[in-house]
Amino acid sequence: MVSFDMVSLFTCNPTSEAVEAVRKCLMEDATWRTEPTSHPDQICTxxxxxxxTTYFHYNGSFYHQKHGCAMGSRIPIVANIYMEEAEQKALTSFSGTHTKPLDRGM
Incomplete structure (x- = not known):
């Protein structure tokens, strides 16, 4: 049994690594090559x-969030893709004495 406890999933999600995880996911999907859509580089940009560009208003002042994704982001799938990537890295780098967890294709 493995538990990946993530605290503050959105705000602890490094945006540059999340964008790269999305780019990798898009590049692995061949659909963009056959359909008239944007290139993964354009989507990632x-x-x-x-x-x-995450700004918010609180107590009469405007603030810029410097790290992570905004809570209530309109792009929640980014956090999911980033966590899948982090999980895959953790599983492939596992060097314990027990057998590796089964890949159930989730």
Whole structure:
């Protein structure tokens, strides 16, 4: 049994690594090559813009969030893709004495 406890999933999610995880996911999907859509690099540029221009208003002042994704982000799948990537890295780098966990294709 393995438990990956993530505290503050959105705000602890490093945006540059999350964008790279999304890029990898998009590059592995061949759909963009056959359908008239944007290239993964263009999508990731727009995604980085959305994730890095996070401003909010609190108590009469405006603030810029310097790290992580905003809570209530309109792009929640980014956190999911980033966590899948982090989980895969953890599982592939496992060097314990027990057998590796089964890949159930989730």
């Amino acid at each position: 727009l995604l980085d813009l959305c994730l890095s």
